[in-house]
Amino acid sequence: MTNEQLIKNLHTPFGKADVVLDTDAYNEIDDQFAISYMLKSSDKLNLLRIYAAPFFNEKSNGPDDGMIKSYEEILKIIDLAGKHKLINSVLYGSRMFLKDEKTPVISPAAEDLAKLAELYSPENPLYVVSIGAITNVASALLINPAIEKNIVVVWLGGHARHWSDTNEFNMKQDVAAARIVMSGKLPFVQLPCKGVVSEFLVSGPELRYWLSGKNKLADYLCKNTVCAAERYAAGCAWTRVIWDVTAVAWLLNDRDRFMKTEITDTFLPGYDFKYEMQPIKKPMCYVRQIKRDAIMTDMFNKLIGQ
Numbered sequence: 001m002t003n004e005q006l007i008k009n010l011h012t013p014f015g016k017a018d019v020v021l022d023t024d025a026y027n028e029i030d031d032q033f034a035i036s037y038m039l040k041s042s043d044k045l046n047l048l049r050i051y052a053a054p055f056f057n058e059k060s061n062g063p064d065d066g067m068i069k070s071y072e073e074i075l076k077i078i079d080l081a082g083k084h085k086l087i088n089s090v091l092y093g094s095r096m097f098l099k100d101e102k103t104p105v106i107s108p109a110a111e112d113l114a115k116l117a118e119l120y121s122p123e124n125p126l127y128v129v130s131i132g133a134i135t136n137v138a139s140a141l142l143i144n145p146a147i148e149k150n151i152v153v154v155w156l157g158g159h160a161r162h163w164s165d166t167n168e169f170n171m172k173q174d175v176a177a178a179r180i181v182m183s184g185k186l187p188f189v190q191l192p193c194k195g196v197v198s199e200f201l202v203s204g205p206e207l208r209y210w211l212s213g214k215n216k217l218a219d220y221l222c223k224n225t226v227c228a229a230e231r232y233a234a235g236c237a238w239t240r241v242i243w244d245v246t247a248v249a250w251l252l253n254d255r256d257r258f259m260k261t262e263i264t265d266t267f268l269p270g271y272d273f274k275y276e277m278q279p280i281k282k283p284m285c286y287v288r289q290i291k292r293d294a295i296m297t298d299m300f301n302k303l304i305g306q
Contacts, residue, residue, distance in 0.1 A: 024132030034244035051109035053132035117147035138177035160195025
């Protein structure tokens, strides 16, 4: 890939784009919004696959269990959205995180991406949106390194560069995978969490006003978020960050209507949960600022069919 083509692919796609989504959907309440937003943006996004990503926290017994629960949650969202033709396009992902930067975790998702991306080119890339630990994507690159020229990876992971650390859930779970993807020759887009995407907040009254009673999918998204928040904030004012939506919004960011970005050198995450001091001389797209109200309005309107 020429440097000119690499820079071109670091900008929001012009026209309709082929996309795969890699998601730890059961981990939080935000993946469900991101999946739904992508499904409802079919005029611009041709969703080909959804891969279940591993995660490990209080909602799972381990990465394997987290991935399986995510697979089931993806199917639930597809059913609520009435997109039943996509069921066979949902694939199980990695059952563990990478042990090092050389050994892939073999899974249906990684093998599928390694094969699917062969059908694309630098001039017509496949967009890979990852909103969880990036294990599946890194594994596909290790299985078939030749695909890196054919894909653009958009990842919500890590914190802003001015933040004190990189101890962010998606990044810290699989630092090896993050380093593989970010250091590769592929076009890479990063949406940092704290310090950038952390502004993408939504409140209970706002969710009820826009979504409650509109349709089955909207009802589920509203209730799921409100119930999750009220488990820890009952009787208090609260907001929730629905982080993952912004990764989908980057694909729709024509004329910078949803966010501000810059092309910059790449800073790799270290195993000490800090960005390495010296960047590698490889251009990447770094999201500096999101336009919260513009994204939220577009998402809500699509979810309720307007």
